[in-house]
Amino acid sequence: MNITHRAGLENFPPYRQGKAPRAVDGLEAFKLSSNENPYPPLPSVVEAVAGAVSSINLYPEIAAEELRGAIASRWAVSPDNIALGAGSVEVASQIILAVTNPGDQVMFAWRSFEAYPLLATTAGAEPQPIPLAEDGGHDLHAMASAVTPRTRVIFLCNPNNPTGTVLSAAAVDSFISSVPADVLVVLDEAYVHFNRDADTAVGIEMFRKYPNVAVLHTFSKAYGLAGLRLGYAIAGPELVVNLQKVAVPFGVTSLAQQAGLASLLAEDELQERIDVLVTERRRVYDALLAAGLPVLASEANFLWLDSRDRTGALAALFEENALSVRVFPNEGIRITIGAPVANNRILTVARQAAALLAPQH
Template sequence: MTITIGQRAGLDTIPPYRQGAAPKAVDGLAPFKLSSNENPYPPLPSVVTAVARAASGIHLYPSMSADALAAAVADRWGITAGNIAFGAGSVEVASQIIHAVTNPGDQVMFAWRSFEAYPILATVAGAEPQPVPLTPDGGHDLKAMAAAVTARTRVIFLCNPNNPTGAVLTAAAVEHFLGTVPPDVLVVIDEAYLHFNDHPETAVGVELFRKHSNVVVLHTFSKAYGLAGLRLGYAIGTPELVAGLRKVAIPFAVTALAQEAGLASLQAERELQDRIDVLINERQRVHSGLLEAGLPVRPSGANFLWLDTGVHTEDLAGLFEENAVSVRVFPGEGIRISVGTAEANDRVLAIASQAARLLPRHH
């Protein structure tokens, strides 16, 4: 007899998290994965050495306080170790925030479309997602978000730059927003793509955190530092919030390998900056090329570009697939293309030159 284990109410309404697809194999073409906003560079040799050294200790549990890494992160941002809570990627830290702050039925607000984990994490934690549509140009509609705050809204995510549209929130806009939301609502500034954001007027999470006790900042080692596979991210928040995050965190989720790799990456920041500079230049090159090809590409402060292709999205997606490039496709909405190596980006531009004929001319 098969016994069916019951599931909690509502579980079947939670969409599974979709990982960026692998590229399709096409004869004669090198495949490129531009669907997950990963860093296209391999890890730095100093980082590989640090991880290899840490490998000899993997029969032991990692340090839960991650003291050495916490000291380095604190030093990097001019804060204290008591302001930092680590997790297995910033997505786990986002989950900690919702678990630590919300009661069942409380609301978690975010712009939509934004990072697809937000509604999933909120629902899993027993909270209610509160999506607020983006402005037509792909930015946060902060006015609508402020107006949508209810007595049950406990957490608001601001994604800067926004995944997947690349739009940047200015410091002035976020300061104004913080002046309009109740001071007991926690505002999370998710800066996963911070290092690629060269917008002169951008909001800067750490500066906002210093001025506002209801601000918490999310950083990750997955993108600019190139450690997506090791899972390391952190929150910068008040000591009270951080103490709560540590309580709801899964014990030992941050491995010693991740801690050592994070430390080595902070020590190699100058070397990593050269790569970041190249990726920013490549983003500008691809952006210009896509515009010249007549495609509806948005300005971006991140390591990806957004094509606002609407109803033409699937036609265009097919072209990428045929050319061995995987991108993130949002049917009926648009396509997000990560910035890759120069070779991968050249392929994107070659696809773009064929793609324009599928679309009405962009103005």
């Protein structure tokens, strides 16, 4: 007899990883589909991980006190305000598990980080996607008016994945003031290090101001530790206690803990790489714009082409040039900013696209 499975899983889409690039003769291929950091880990981080390898026969320290303490000092909060997870995606999952009952709603802008609806559904909650505004940013008015008594948590993705748009401090302030105080607002700042917008909402400031705010950060993007899985929430102590209860036990490995500690000590060095990526983002943005492509200004380590019905034709050009990008059919294309050599290839695509899209006479 076959085992029975949870009802509905047959219709449930798995999380889609960014595609690998297609091999093209004579061209080095680059993966620009997962918002990864193109740089290898810093030597000090490699050394810290190597130092921890000899004890991987032992379980990691479950409370991760040293790392939580270091993150807490970084933000001048208490270690009781820090909850860790195997990537910030696991912390987002913990948040939903900790604050929703079956049938409660989890609100987020859409399109945004693809895991939100998946995490909500697996937790037994109902996803509440609210369409983005025409400019690719969150429609906070629509979100505020869509709150129901069943809405328990609202994710604000700042900058937004995949559009790269930023929420202003003023807009987020008035949004949080307008939602019920028992609804948790999570500022997902996975790309915060790349954000240079002077008016942006700053998660930690919102956290200090409002008791119903939590902030999500990751070591995967700017810190380049995507393969080790490490992220955290800055949240109120009661929430942190409950996040720990629903976390996968020992989900944060000893290697990840050591890499996290070493990265916090190397922030200046990491900043140099972040600065290069931000400069590269500008260079690629300017080229895409000059080519007449519908690129949005972005404060993250990726750019969004709002290409709609031209998405298929543009996606084919990236593929022919051995670049993998994230394609949302008939919607747009998200291109991760890579190392300069990979970005030069985006410029090639931009030139070809300009020729392809130019009005024919």
